[in-house]
Amino acid sequence: RKEVEQDPGPFNVPEGATVAFNCTYSNSASQSFFWYRQDCRKEPKLLMSVYSSGNEDGRFTAQLNRASQYISLLIRDSKLSDSATYLCVVTLTGTASKLTFGTGTRLQVML
Amino acid sequence: NAGVTQTPKFQVLKTGQSMTLQCAQDMNHEYMSWYRQDPGMGLRLIHYSVGAGITDQGEVPNGYNVSRSTTEDFPLRLLSAAPSQTSVYFCASSLQAGRTEAFFGQGTRLTVV
Numbered sequence: 001r002k003e004v005e006q007d008p009g010p011f012n013v014p015e016g017a018t019v020a021f022n023c024t025y026s027n028s029a030s031q032s033f034f035w036y037r038q039d040c041r042k043e044p045k046l047l048m049s050v051y052s053s054g055n056e057d058g059r060f061t062a063q064l065n066r067a068s069q070y071i072s073l074l075i076r077d078s079k080l081s082d083s084a085t086y087l088c089v090v091t092l093t094g095t096a097s098k099l100t101f102g103t104g105t106r107l108q109v110m111l
Numbered sequence: 112n113a114g115v116t117q118t119p120k121f122q123v124l125k126t127g128q129s130m131t132l133q134c135a136q137d138m139n140h141e142y143m144s145w146y147r148q149d150p151g152m153g154l155r156l157i158h159y160s161v162g163a164g165i166t167d168q169g170e171v172p173n174g175y176n177v178s179r180s181t182t183e184d185f186p187l188r189l190l191s192a193a194p195s196q197t198s199v200y201f202c203a204s205s206l207q208a209g210r211t212e213a214f215f216g217q218g219t220r221l222t223v224v
Contacts, residue, residue, distance in 0.1 A: 031210075042217070042218075043201055043218050091209035098169065098170075101146075102153055
């Protein structure tokens with residue numbers, strides 16, 4: 001079983017739609033959680049950290065469910081510019097120097 | 112406002128050749144790392160460093176060497192290139208390992224023929 005699993009997609013949605021991605025992680029002692037965004041042939045960039053209480057940044061909402069070991073990302077009112085691959089990233093306890101990346105979920109927002 | 116600078120952006124090597132991928136950051140970050148990204152695999156950690164003079168192996172270290180003589184620079188050396196090392200390589204730095212934002216370089220697309 002992969003340490004961090006994501007549905008690769010692609011998710012093809014119309015502009016203005018709401019779309020949600022889930023990511024599951026295998027190590028229950030994982031400490032830190034992030035969503036990164038990666039545009040085609042570009043480097044990953046931090047989208048948002050994920051906190052236990054859930055957090056929101058504009059149209060983006062991230063949630064953490066420790067009991068079920070998954071994190072989610074909700075994008076409301078999708079824009080064409082949201083088209084990218086979204087990487088789920090987890091830091092494992094005892095290996096604080098190691099970010100573990102999911103393979104990413106590709107989102108394509110269409111007119 | 113450079114951030115993390117990675118060179119070269121593209122490289123083609125012949126099997127058996129060696130080369131060094133350069134990485135420099137100007138944010139005074141102690142933690143730096145190298146990843147490779149392959150289709151369907153996600154980013155995998157090759158080597159990392161928690162400060163000048165300190166390096167350690169990541170998940171896929173074989174065939175690669177690193178050194179960290181200064182806080183700013185963290186070069187990755189391919190000792191004897193193999194086709195299996197064809198990949199996209201990213202250097203990253205962060206203030207704290209695993210807890211704060213990681214800033215990535217623009218990547219190096221390496222092809223070994």
